[in-house]
Structures are given as C-alpha cells and as structure tokens.
Amino acid sequence: MFQVEVIMDLSSVVIQTTPFEGQKPGTSGLRKKVKVFMEKNYTENFIQCILNALGSKLQGCTLVVGGDGRYFTKQAINIIIRIAAANEVAKLIIGHLGIFSTPAVSSLIRTHKVLGGIVLTASHNPGGIRNDFGIKVNIDNGGPAPDSVTDAIYEETKKIKEYKFTPKLETDRLIDNMGTHTYKVDGRDFVVEIIDPTTDYVNLMKQIFDFQKLRDLIRGTDKRPPFNVLIDSMNGVTGVYVRKIFVEELGAHPDNNVTRIVPLDNFGEIHPDPNLTYAKDLVDKVKDNPTYDFGAAFDGDGVSILCVVSLSLIIVLRFGMT
Structure with a gap:
C-alpha cells in the first residue's frame, strides 16, 4: 500500500442528457445487457440518479465501490x-482491480461506517460483452437499498436532464495498484483509496470463526486425517477470498x-x-471421489x-459412525 498525493485543481462540468x-x-439492482450499459450516457445517467437520490447525505460522504469483475466493471x-x-x-x-464480493462490500460499509456502496454485479447471470451487467446500491447498514431508495432512484431516472462529471480526472489505471490518491476537484479534496479486497473480510471471518481449529480440520492431525474439501469459485x-482463506490461511492444497x-x-x-445444472462437475467429483468430504x-x-x-x-453426521 502506498500514498499518492495528486495535487491538481480539476474542474467538474455539467453534461446535458x-x-x-x-x-x-x-x-438486486439494475440488470441489463452489457451493450445497454455501453450506450452513450446510459451508465452516467444511472450513477447520477443514485447520487441524486442520496440527497443531502451525499456531500462529504464515503462510498464503497466494487463488484464481481465481470466485463464492463473497469469502465463503470x-x-x-x-x-x-x-x-x-x-x-x-x-x-483492487475493481474486485469486491457482495458480502465484502456489506462488511466494509459496516466496518468503516460509511454512507453505502455501489456494487457492480449481475450475481449468477452470465458475463462477457454479449451478456449481463448490473449496478446495485447498498445502504449504511450494509444491506441492499430498500424500496424507498430504489423508488427514489427510479423517479430520478425519469426526469434527469444533466449529470456532473470530472473529465480530466485520469482513471484508466487507477484501480490497477493499491494505494491512496488525493485530488483537488473544484477546490475540494477528493480521495480514492484502492485496497486489498480480502483484508477486511478475512479479519471479520477471524472474529466469527476459530481459524486455528479450521486449519487443524483441513490439514488433519496425528489422530485424524485431513478433512478434504473441493471449493469451486466458478x-x-x-476466487480471491477462497485463495486467501482456504489456501493461505487454512492450508488447503491449491x-x-x-x-x-x-x-x-x-x-x-x-x-x-x-446449482445442480451449472455446478454438475463439482457434484460429480465429490460423488465419484470418496476422498472428498465436502x-x-x-x-x-x-x-x-x-x-x-x-x-x-x-453417515457420520447422521448416525455418528466413523
């Protein structure tokens, strides 16, 4: 992690739409085909409407931003x-790289006590340029925005005439490296902090679960063989959380x-x-390989x-047999 001070007086503009x-x-947010979000002003309109709906709470606030890494995440x-x-x-x-799981966004919002978050995901829908993208809003309790907020966003989308933009703020490689970037925009400080997407979430998991006991379970002991798992991030x-938790923290074999x-x-x-259709390979491997426990x-x-x-x-869980 490094600190980058970018002292420049950037100006915002108003763009008609x-x-x-x-x-x-x-x-679950707004879900459309990627090519819909790529239409001129489509994504800009929706983001501005989210901010408009937040009203007076917006000024001086902090927001968490990230998603599942699907196509169009970086552009969004x-x-x-x-x-x-x-x-x-x-x-x-x-x-980092625009990556946050939806539970990690919720955790960060609560941990840092911020106004909310913008999650870039279409959940289990397929990704890629031919498929789906989505934008959803989480509020200050970490959960999805309630109807009162989504209804306010929708009302804004029906009447929007302009959005505010900072055209000279260079962003193309901003999420590629972790660090804190401070800008001057219209005379105000504006900070973008790029963080490891796993750190806060893993710390939360360690408060909830005993990682030492889980590590002993996964690795096995002199008295008990390893508990053999197969985890598929599809x-x-x-994937970044599975690698951090199961491989690095708990000792699962990569x-x-x-x-x-x-x-x-x-x-x-x-x-x-x-599900049993798209994760059939996992089901078959666990079924066909008796060494896998879970x-x-x-x-x-x-x-x-x-x-x-x-x-x-x-059998062990139900009847207590070994």
Whole structure:
C-alpha cells in the first residue's frame, strides 16, 4: 500500500442528457445487457440518479465501490469516480482491480461506517460483452437499498436532464495498484483509496470463526486425517477470498482443494450459478471421489452457494459412525 498525493485543481462540468426508459432497479439492482450499459450516457445517467437520490447525505460522504469483475466493471468504475468527484463525494473505497464480493462490500460499509456502496454485479447471470451487467446500491447498514431508495432512484431516472462529471480526472489505471490518491476537484479534496479486497473480510471471518481449529480440520492431525474439501469459485469474485482463506490461511492444497479461483470477466464462458445444472462437475467429483468430504460452489458475486457432502460424511453426521 502506498500514498499518492495528486495535487491538481480539476474542474467538474455539467453534461446535458435525456432520460432512458426502463431504469427501474429492484432489490438486486439494475440488470441489463452489457451493450445497454455501453450506450452513450446510459451508465452516467444511472450513477447520477443514485447520487441524486442520496440527497443531502451525499456531500462529504464515503462510498464503497466494487463488484464481481465481470466485463464492463473497469469502465463503470471509471465513470463512477469521475461523477462522484463532481458531486462532492469526499472519498471512494475501491477494491483492487475493481474486485469486491457482495458480502465484502456489506462488511466494509459496516466496518468503516460509511454512507453505502455501489456494487457492480449481475450475481449468477452470465458475463462477457454479449451478456449481463448490473449496478446495485447498498445502504449504511450494509444491506441492499430498500424500496424507498430504489423508488427514489427510479423517479430520478425519469426526469434527469444533466449529470456532473470530472473529465480530466485520469482513471484508466487507477484501480490497477493499491494505494491512496488525493485530488483537488473544484477546490475540494477528493480521495480514492484502492485496497486489498480480502483484508477486511478475512479479519471479520477471524472474529466469527476459530481459524486455528479450521486449519487443524483441513490439514488433519496425528489422530485424524485431513478433512478434504473441493471449493469451486466458478471463475467469479470469490476466487480471491477462497485463495486467501482456504489456501493461505487454512492450508488447503491449491491443486486438489480449490478450482476455478481466478476471476474472469466472462467467467470463462460458463454460467456462474451454483446449482445442480451449472455446478454438475463439482457434484460429480465429490460423488465419484470418496476422498472428498465436502464440496462448495459459489455464484459470480459470492452471495449464493451450493454445498455437497460425501455419502460417508452424511453417515457420520447422521448416525455418528466413523
């Protein structure tokens, strides 16, 4: 982590626009095809409407920004940075490479006591330029925005005429390196902090779970063999958390115990939905290989999970046999 002071007096501008139909967010946010979000002013409009709906709370606030790394994430973050700077947001906390699981965003919002977060995800929907993108809002309790907030955003989308933007704020490589960047925008300080997406979340997990006991379970002891797991991140955002927690912290084997843990912007052309259709490989491996005790697969943004246990473990859990 490094500190970068970028002292320059940047100016924001006001750009005229017109509303788009159908920008009504649900509890899972606004989901459309990537090419819809790529239309001129489409994403800019929606981000400005989110900020407009926050009203007087916006000035001087901090927001968390990140997502599941699907296609268009970087472009959307660039837009969010430039619009947030022009709208008197004081600080953005952004995951390195734009990566944050949805639970990690919730944790950061609560830990840092910030106004909320913008999560860039379409959950278990397929990714890539031909597929889906999404933007959702979390509020100060870490949870999804309630109807009162999403309704206010939707009302803004129907009447928006302009958005504020900071065109000369260079963002193209900003999320590539961790560090704190401070700018002067319209005479105000504007801070962008790029952080390791796993650190705060792992610290939270260590407060909830006994990592030493989990490590002994995964690695085994002189009296008990290793508890053999197979964790499939389906090329989604949980890959960085699985590597950090299961491999680095708990000692799982990177070749035998985890799979597809590198986040890809198209999820490797698979459907990142952990069900019996799209996670069939995981189910088959646990079923066919008696050495596996437990398997789990995650969706694109780390909210949904499929768990699979071996027949031998079911017997032990149910009947107490060894």
